[in-house]
Amino acid sequence: MNEVIIATKNSGKAKEFIQMFESYGITVKTLIDYPELPDVEETGETFAENALLKAESAARLTGRPAIADDSGLVIDALDGRPGVYSARYAGIDKDDKANNRKVLKEMAEVVDDQRSARFKCVLAVSFPDDRESIIVEGDCEGRIAYEESGTNGFGYDPLFIPEGFDQTMAQLEPNMKNEISHRAKALRKLQVSLTELDGGMK
Ligand SMILES: O=c1[nH]c(=O)c2ncn([C@@H]3O[C@H](COP(=O)(O)OP(=O)(O)OP(=O)(O)O)[C@@H](O)[C@H]3O)c2[nH]1
Numbered sequence: 001m002n003e004v005i006i007a008t009k010n011s012g013k014a015k016e017f018i019q020m021f022e023s024y025g026i027t028v029k030t031l032i033d034y035p036e037l038p039d040v041e042e043t044g045e046t047f048a049e050n051a052l053l054k055a056e057s058a059a060r061l062t063g064r065p066a067i068a069d070d071s072g073l074v075i076d077a078l079d080g081r082p083g084v085y086s087a088r089y090a091g092i093d094k095d096d097k098a099n100n101r102k103v104l105k106e107m108a109e110v111v112d113d114q115r116s117a118r119f120k121c122v123l124a125v126s127f128p129d130d131r132e133s134i135i136v137e138g139d140c141e142g143r144i145a146y147e148e149s150g151t152n153g154f155g156y157d158p159l160f161i162p163e164g165f166d167q168t169m170a171q172l173e174p175n176m177k178n179e180i181s182h183r184a185k186a187l188r189k190l191q192v193s194l195t196e197l198d199g200g201m202k
Pocket residue numbers: 007008009010013042054069070071072073086087088099119153154155156157158160181183
């Protein structure tokens with residue numbers, strides 16, 4: 001497998017997958033390269049359900065194996081919000097800035113030791129034939145900052161301080177994020193699962 005389809009239209013995710021797959025010598029195509037494919041409605045109540053919906057649709061429509069990523073930020077003090085609704089937390093137009101403002105406002109009164117949170121990523125691989133889909137998951141623990149810092153990454157990265165660091169994810173070098181992130185952890189597990197299939201990932 002020298003090329004893989006990632007069923008995402010999120011340019012932040014796409015960039016990270018391109019960088020992470022580079023080390024395997026694998027080229028990444030995303031739905032940004034297939035503008036004719038219809039949007040999939042994310043009607044699931046869990047990351048896994050949504051990842052499967054996106055992967056199955058892409059595999060069926062392209063006739064090739066496809067990986068989808070459903071991910072988000074889970075904040076303990078907000079009872080797990082924004083969770084599966086992370087992309088559209090402040091409204092349907094997926095506005096990262098507005099999402100961050102909303103989280104900061106909701107977290108304004110929350111004290112230091114109650115600011116724990118984690119990024120979650122579920123990856124689903126689906127196949128155009130009758131092979132069963134594969135699902136793996138990765139988490140990245142951390143806490144919510146009091147203000148935005150940094151310009152790398154995307155989404156809530158300027159607000160999220162990963163465990164073991166005193167900078168936000170958006171202040172870390174992209175290579176560092178791609179070592180420690182929820183997405184990187186899930187992808188490493190996927191490699192293990194895929195090597196169990198014929199041909200593996202290479
Ligand atoms: O700061 C962040 N760093 C990350 O590493 C990260 N990963 C996910 N997220 C948030 O969760 C939503 C995913 O929602 P999501 O999985 O439905 O994706 P999406 O709708 O943006 O694109 P698609 O892949 O569905 O096409 C994103 O938009 C972000 O708000 C992240 N934020």
